[in-house]
Amino acid sequence: YKVSREGFERCSIAQGRPTTDSPTAVPFQLDPDFLTLGSNYFIVNTDSPLFRCDFGLRINITVKPDLCRPDQQPGSDRCSNRGHCLSRRTQETFYCECCDGFMGQYCEEMDGCHGNPCENGATCLDIEDELGDGNFTCICPPGYTGTTCTDKIDYCAESPCQNGARCLSVEYGPQCVCLSGFTGDLCQLTLDPCDSRPCQHQGICHSNTTHYQCECPPGVSGQNCEINADECASSPCRHGVCVDRVNGYQCYCVPGFNGHHCEHEYDECLSDPCLNNGACVDQLNRFTCECGEGYRGERCEVKVDLCASNPCKNATACIDQGNTVHCVCAPGFTGSQCEVQMNPCQTQPCVNGGTCQPHGSEYICVCMQGYIGKDCTEKALEAEGDTGFYHSPVFHEHMRILYTVTGILATAFVAVIAVVMYGVCR
Ligand SMILES: [Ca+2]
Numbered sequence: 347y348k349v350s351r352e353g354f355e356r357c358s359i360a361q362g363r364p365t366t367d368s369p370t371a372v373p374f375q376l377d378p379d380f381l382t383l384g385s386n387y388f389i390v391n392t393d394s395p396l397f398r399c400d401f402g403l404r405i406n407i408t409v410k411p412d413l414c415r416p417d418q419q420p421g422s423d424r425c426s427n428r429g430h431c432l433s434r435r436t437q438e439t440f441y442c443e444c445c446d447g448f449m450g451q452y453c454e455e456m457d458g459c460h461g462n463p464c465e466n467g468a469t470c471l472d473i474e475d476e477l478g479d480g481n482f483t484c485i486c487p488p489g490y491t492g493t494t495c496t497d498k499i500d501y502c503a504e505s506p507c508q509n510g511a512r513c514l515s516v517e518y519g520p521q522c523v524c525l526s527g528f529t530g531d532l533c534q535l536t537l538d539p540c541d542s543r544p545c546q547h548q549g550i551c552h553s554n555t556t557h558y559q560c561e562c563p564p565g566v567s568g569q570n571c572e573i574n575a576d577e578c579a580s581s582p583c584r585h586g587v588c589v590d591r592v593n594g595y596q597c598y599c600v601p602g603f604n605g606h607h608c609e610h611e612y613d614e615c616l617s618d619p620c621l622n623n624g625a626c627v628d629q630l631n632r633f634t635c636e637c638g639e640g641y642r643g644e645r646c647e648v649k650v651d652l653c654a655s656n657p658c659k660n661a662t663a664c665i666d667q668g669n670t671v672h673c674v675c676a677p678g679f680t681g682s683q684c685e686v687q688m689n690p691c692q693t694q695p696c697v698n699g700g701t702c703q704p705h706g707s708e709y710i711c712v713c714m715q716g717y718i719g720k721d722c723t724e725k726a727l728e729a730e731g732d733t734g735f736y737h738s739p740v741f742h743e744h745m746r747i748l749y750t751v752t753g754i755l756a757t758a759f760v761a762v763i764a765v766v767m768y769g770v771c772r
């Protein structure tokens with residue numbers, strides 16, 4: 347049965363068509379009408395359990411076209427008898443594999459380039475012709491000519507170089523070696539001696555056909571203005587590096603100096619860099635600050651606590667006023683650091699001829715006769731008058747209390763008597 351590919355793979359003849367009346371005939375024969383180009387699938391059908399198709403009674407016949415001879419010449423030789431007609435499993439047709447020296451689909455053409463007839467690296471091209479002759483053409487590399495490129499071309503044969511130049515025939519053409527004063531590919535041009543710009547340092551070139559002369563700018567000399575006078579020779583830069591120019595020089599100052607000759611020392615204090623009233627001192631390429639008491643740092647920017655070292659000796663408070671310290675002294679002391687103990691008698695507190703005697707931070711007045719009180723300001727009572735004795739302030743204080751108490755008691759006594767008398771008389 348001729349079946350479809352699907353039927354072939356499933357071993358089914360359901361869609362098949364019978365190919366012969368006797369499927370078990372040996373040898374198995376197929377009518378060519380059943381075969382078409384490409385794959386043809388067949389299954390042998392039989393009722394015998396020994397010949398089931400799963401035992402391998404399936405046939406796949408591939409039909410390939412024969413491309414080994416022209417269609418219009420069915421009786422002609424395959425591959426013109428100059429090659430083999432063959433096909434490989436993966437190829438879909440039969441084709442010609444030509445013998446050496448032949449080419450074309452049917453090997454009908456002689457390969458004119460067989461054996462590589464072109465020389466000197468030339469490229470060979472076969473010429474197709476009906477006669478099948480081995481004709482070819484060579485494409486020569488530069489510098490070669492002839493049928494097989496064997497001849498070297500002489501580019502100097504026609505003397506292309508002018509003005510007495512020597513000619514060299516090289517790969518791509520003539521090469522001319524010009525005599526002095528000429529230029530161009532063929533030395534056909536006259537050379538201007540100024541074309542090579544011989545004058546240096548902006549010198550101006552003047553020429554006739556063979557000679558030139560340079561007109562040099564100020565500061566340079568020599569035939570080609572090549573000598574640049576050294577204007578730095580006199581060391582004009584006082585604090586800097588001198589660089590020679592044409593007809594001049596330039597000074598590059600070291601840090602801290604300016605001016606055309608680096609003669610000015612720059613004042614780094616101009617910007618007032620020191621803080622907190624620090625004094626600026628101009629130096630070479632820098633400044634220093636002399637800070638007042640109470641500040642430090644490169645720019646006097648750091649505050650120092652002036653009270654930290656306890657400068658005040660006998661004080662109740664220390665006040666940091668920036669550059670100075672103010673000490674608030676305890677009573678009895680003076681001086682900028684309260685270091686001086688005051689004399690309590692300095693103010694002469696004892697009056698009426700009294701004598702002052704220091705007693706620590708206090709004083710005691712020794713009064714003249716007839717005076718009492720801390721500062722001898724009170725007059726003594728008459729009763730005590732001419733005893734010629736003087737009392738200390740403490741004694742006077744006791745006496746005053748005694749008098750006061752006595753007075754109060756006397757007044758109370760008189761009042762009691764008066765009350766009693768008043769009651770009795772009623
Ligand atoms: Ca110079």
Ligand SMILES: [Ca+2]
Binds near residue numbers: 602
């Ligand atoms: Ca300076």
